[in-house]
Amino acid sequence: MEKETARIEAFSDAVFAIAVTLLVLELHVPEFNEGKNPAALLHALCAQWPGYVAFIISFFTIFIMWVNHHKLFKQIYKRNTGLMFANGLILFLASLVSFPSSLLSQFFRTPSEQIAVSIYTGMFVLVNIAYNWLWYEACKDNGLLRPGLGAGDIRKIRNDNLYGLPAYLAAFALSFYFPTTALIICLLLWGFWVRSSKKLEIEN
Amino acid sequence: MEKETARIEAFSDAVFAIAVTLLVLELHVPEFNEGKNPAALLHALCAQWPGYVAFIISFFTIFIMWVNHHKLFKQIYKRNTGLMFANGLILFLASLVSFPSSLLSQFFRTPSEQIAVSIYTGMFVLVNIAYNWLWYEACKDNGLLRPGLGAGDIRKIRNDNLYGLPAYLAAFALSFYFPTTALIICLLLWGFWVRSSKKLEIEN
Amino acid sequence: MEKETARIEAFSDAVFAIAVTLLVLELHVPEFNEGKNPAALLHALCAQWPGYVAFIISFFTIFIMWVNHHKLFKQIYKRNTGLMFANGLILFLASLVSFPSSLLSQFFRTPSEQIAVSIYTGMFVLVNIAYNWLWYEACKDNGLLRPGLGAGDIRKIRNDNLYGLPAYLAAFALSFYFPTTALIICLLLWGFWVRSSKKLEIEN
Amino acid sequence: MEKETARIEAFSDAVFAIAVTLLVLELHVPEFNEGKNPAALLHALCAQWPGYVAFIISFFTIFIMWVNHHKLFKQIYKRNTGLMFANGLILFLASLVSFPSSLLSQFFRTPSEQIAVSIYTGMFVLVNIAYNWLWYEACKDNGLLRPGLGAGDIRKIRNDNLYGLPAYLAAFALSFYFPTTALIICLLLWGFWVRSSKKLEIEN
Numbered sequence: 001m002e003k004e005t006a007r008i009e010a011f012s013d014a015v016f017a018i019a020v021t022l023l024v025l026e027l028h029v030p031e032f033n034e035g036k037n038p039a040a041l042l043h044a045l046c047a048q049w050p051g052y053v054a055f056i057i058s059f060f061t062i063f064i065m066w067v068n069h070h071k072l073f074k075q076i077y078k079r080n081t082g083l084m085f086a087n088g089l090i091l092f093l094a095s096l097v098s099f100p101s102s103l104l105s106q107f108f109r110t111p112s113e114q115i116a117v118s119i120y121t122g123m124f125v126l127v128n129i130a131y132n133w134l135w136y137e138a139c140k141d142n143g144l145l146r147p148g149l150g151a152g153d154i155r156k157i158r159n160d161n162l163y164g165l166p167a168y169l170a171a172f173a174l175s176f177y178f179p180t181t182a183l184i185i186c187l188l189l190w191g192f193w194v195r196s197s198k199k200l201e202i203e204n
Numbered sequence: 205m206e207k208e209t210a211r212i213e214a215f216s217d218a219v220f221a222i223a224v225t226l227l228v229l230e231l232h233v234p235e236f237n238e239g240k241n242p243a244a245l246l247h248a249l250c251a252q253w254p255g256y257v258a259f260i261i262s263f264f265t266i267f268i269m270w271v272n273h274h275k276l277f278k279q280i281y282k283r284n285t286g287l288m289f290a291n292g293l294i295l296f297l298a299s300l301v302s303f304p305s306s307l308l309s310q311f312f313r314t315p316s317e318q319i320a321v322s323i324y325t326g327m328f329v330l331v332n333i334a335y336n337w338l339w340y341e342a343c344k345d346n347g348l349l350r351p352g353l354g355a356g357d358i359r360k361i362r363n364d365n366l367y368g369l370p371a372y373l374a375a376f377a378l379s380f381y382f383p384t385t386a387l388i389i390c391l392l393l394w395g396f397w398v399r400s401s402k403k404l405e406i407e408n
Numbered sequence: 409m410e411k412e413t414a415r416i417e418a419f420s421d422a423v424f425a426i427a428v429t430l431l432v433l434e435l436h437v438p439e440f441n442e443g444k445n446p447a448a449l450l451h452a453l454c455a456q457w458p459g460y461v462a463f464i465i466s467f468f469t470i471f472i473m474w475v476n477h478h479k480l481f482k483q484i485y486k487r488n489t490g491l492m493f494a495n496g497l498i499l500f501l502a503s504l505v506s507f508p509s510s511l512l513s514q515f516f517r518t519p520s521e522q523i524a525v526s527i528y529t530g531m532f533v534l535v536n537i538a539y540n541w542l543w544y545e546a547c548k549d550n551g552l553l554r555p556g557l558g559a560g561d562i563r564k565i566r567n568d569n570l571y572g573l574p575a576y577l578a579a580f581a582l583s584f585y586f587p588t589t590a591l592i593i594c595l596l597l598w599g600f601w602v603r604s605s606k607k608l609e610i611e612n
Numbered sequence: 613m614e615k616e617t618a619r620i621e622a623f624s625d626a627v628f629a630i631a632v633t634l635l636v637l638e639l640h641v642p643e644f645n646e647g648k649n650p651a652a653l654l655h656a657l658c659a660q661w662p663g664y665v666a667f668i669i670s671f672f673t674i675f676i677m678w679v680n681h682h683k684l685f686k687q688i689y690k691r692n693t694g695l696m697f698a699n700g701l702i703l704f705l706a707s708l709v710s711f712p713s714s715l716l717s718q719f720f721r722t723p724s725e726q727i728a729v730s731i732y733t734g735m736f737v738l739v740n741i742a743y744n745w746l747w748y749e750a751c752k753d754n755g756l757l758r759p760g761l762g763a764g765d766i767r768k769i770r771n772d773n774l775y776g777l778p779a780y781l782a783a784f785a786l787s788f789y790f791p792t793t794a795l796i797i798c799l800l801l802w803g804f805w806v807r808s809s810k811k812l813e814i815e816n
Contacts, residue, residue, distance in 0.1 A: 007213060009622075011217045011221055011270060011274075013619060013622045013623045013626055014217055014222070016623065017221075017623055017626030017627045018225040018226075019225055020703070020707060021630040021707040022225065022228065022229065022630075023707075024631075024708060024711060025229065025634065025637065027711050029711070029714040029715050030718075032722075035722035035724040036724070038723055038724040038726065038727055041719065041727055042727060045727075059704050059707070060700070063700045063703075063704075066623060067700075070619055070620075070623075081398070081401060088264070088267045091267075092260075092264075095224060095225040095228050096259070099228060099231050099233070102233040103233050106233050106234075110239035110240065111240055111241065111242055112239040112240070112242040113239075115242055115245055115246060115249075194693070194697075197693060212478075214418060215421045215424065215425055215474060215478075218421055218422050218425030218426070218626070221425075221626075222430075222630075223429055223432075226430075226432065285605060289602075292471045295428070295471075296464075296471075299429040299431075299432050299467070300432060300463070303432060306437040310437050311449065314440075315443065315444055315445065315446055316444070317443075318446065319453075415621060415682055415685075418622060418625045419625045419628065419629055422625055422630070423632060423633055426629060426633040426634075427633055427636075430633065493806075496672070496679075500668075500671050500672075500675075503632060503633040503636050504636060504667070506636060507639050507641070510641040514644060515647040515653065519648055519649065520646070520647040520650040522650065523650055523653055523654060523657075
């Protein structure tokens with residue numbers, strides 16, 4: 001059976017790839033004059049550390065989003081309009097991810113960290129909803145999935161995505177009072193996505 | 205029959221994907237000092253709202269352009285020079301879309317809104333002409349289309365694109381006197397493109 | 409016979425697509441305060457005209473380079489190291505094209521136009537050399553070309569590229585004394601590339 | 613046997629392509645006023661020379677990384693989670709490469725050059741480790757490689773990558789005392805990668 005979603009995947013790959021690469025533009029090479037004094041240059045480079053953290057967070061966030069996108073689309077063979085717009089929402093959020101990440105790295109450990117953490121966790125509530133919507137659209141009309149994909153696998157993928165929702169909602173709610181705890185939940189969830197992508201792969 | 209247009213689609217996908225992703229560069233993280241005062245940070249974030257609106261408008265505008273491009277090229281199997289240059293014009297306009305969108309979000313509700321709305325609607329007159337040109341080139345030489353595509357489908361796609369032209373021209377003309385009305389027509393037309401892409405899909 | 413060059417084409421498509429799309433970043437939306445006065449906004453938009461010209465020139469320059477790349481690679485089925493580095497040089501120049509184009513649009517009709525025109529025409533001497541090198545590498549080892557491509561077609565493609573070299577060299581030499589004439593030669597050559605891509609297509 | 617890694621390659625191609633193209637944004641067209649005086653324009657263009665050098669170094673660094681990526685993935689037919697994350701690290705470093713390159717071109721021949729050279733060579737220690745990790749993942753589970761790839765070829769690729777590690781580590785260590793020597797080692801290693809990619813191609 002022909003895979004109808006090749007061009008959707010190509011377009012999505014390009015959006016993820018650009019989103020992942022653009023952040024380097026936020027890293028600035030210090031001015032030439034600072035070269036006269038090695039200590040000043042080192043200082044200028046170190047002062048940029050929130051930018052490095054944002055770069056690393058954003059890169060791996062988008063990369064894991066791509067890995068999961070890749071896993072889901074390995075099971076999706078046909079498309080409908082709902083699927084295209086659910087995917088559109090995922091890409092919209094992927095291209096936006098660098099903004100809350102920069103915000104977080106800039107304002108973490110400042111009096112404003114609660115705002116940054118709430119925006120950051122709120123973002124991932126939306127990301128999770130978009131992935132749930134995508135899988136819902138793919139399953140609703142059974143013909144969209146890879147022929148031969150078992151009901152157990154379909155349920156497993158759905159559950160992995162669904163279980164994320166209350167976790168992200170909890171992180172979002174906690175972020176208003178305990179920003180650090182909310183962030184730790186987010187980090188643990190990244191570990192969960194890496195693990196869940198691993199299991200899916202072994203099964204297929 | 206082999207699809208000769210694979211590389212045109214790959215190139216177009218990449219252009220659409222980049223155009224859709226670049227706008228995030230317009231969103232700026234507030235300076236570090238504003239982090240000392242959560243209220244100031246919130247204010248700085250909210251003051252950027254035209255940028256958020258431009259980001260959303262541009263993203264979905266280009267995304268819908270891509271969805272329609274995708275639908276048309278599913279029916280196009282061969283290429284000629286005219287087709288390549290009609291496609292080139294579409295890509296040119298897609299890569300440009302962020303500019304009138306930013307303009308619109310920046311100057312809407314200011315004394316200059318008429319200029320921004322006229323440029324914005326004028327842009328979509330050109331986009332519509334480019335899609336009509338593309339389909340004209342694809343149909344002119346019948347051999348370019350997917351073998352087995354019925355005359356009714358060909359006419360339906362042509363009409364969907366053709367009907368857009370007077371609507372966009374009307375929006376453009378109205379924009380000089382009633383900018384808000386012109387914008388509402390544009391928004392309704394987006395709804396029309398989403399709907400028209402849906403119908404096309406069902407038929408094939 | 410399998411096409412070994414698919415990934416080279418995909419990578420090249422992406423480079424051309426990005427090069428073609430990045431220039432929109434050079435167009436700046438005027439500041440909000442200019443919105444208070446429609447005449448000031450119009451003036452600010454018009455003052456940017458060299459940016460618009462650069463955008464259009466760069467876009468179509470890179471687009472025509474892509475069209476020709478696409479035509480050459482339709483005939484190339486295998487790769488060697490020389491081909492990969494000749495292609496690398498083409499991509500290097502494609503990603504650079506926006507710089508001399510901006511320079512040209514900025515300084516045309518100023519006392520410095522000779523410098524801008526010389527850099528611009530010199531750039532296309534290099535572009536032409538890179539295309540000639542690519543085709544030389546593809547032909548040198550006959551097995552790289554599409555089986556069944558006739559000697560006449562091979563020669564025709566080679567000649568089209570070779571004839572460009574003295575023309576660009578002449579434009580470059582003239583640019584030091586008659587910049588406007590040199591630019592006209594460049595424009596005429598764009599017409600030639602569009603035409604030559606057309607003929608190639610009919611023959612195959 | 614079907615190649616399971618097509619989408620990983622497409623994503624990687626896009627990341628390399630964007631990384632390679634973004635650097636042109638660092639080249640700035642001089643301000644308009646400098647056009648009144650050709651000598652001032654020439655001077656402003658020449659003063660940007662570190663930017664040109666960084667552009668060329670970054671372009672060819674990323675291009676050679678892509679060429680080697682392309683060669684390795686021609687032998688990899690299946691994927692596992694380890695492979696995806698090793699590839700993710702390569703892409704992370706590829707998207708970062710423009711930063712140490714700019715740093716190097718900006719501060720070479722200043723009192724701070726040691727810092728820039730150490731960061732630059734340290735970067736390539738990481739790049740080398742990422743390639744070694746990728747190949748280790750591909751070989752560990754033999755089923756990931758192209759069926760029919762001989763043990764000699766597998767070992768040859770592994771050794772090419774492994775031999776690079778002590779060389780880059782030596783360059784990194786030397787960079788603290790003899791920055792120029794460290795850079796020369798890096799340049800020689802680029803020559804080695806070009807050569808090694810050539811030999812691999814002949815053998816297969």
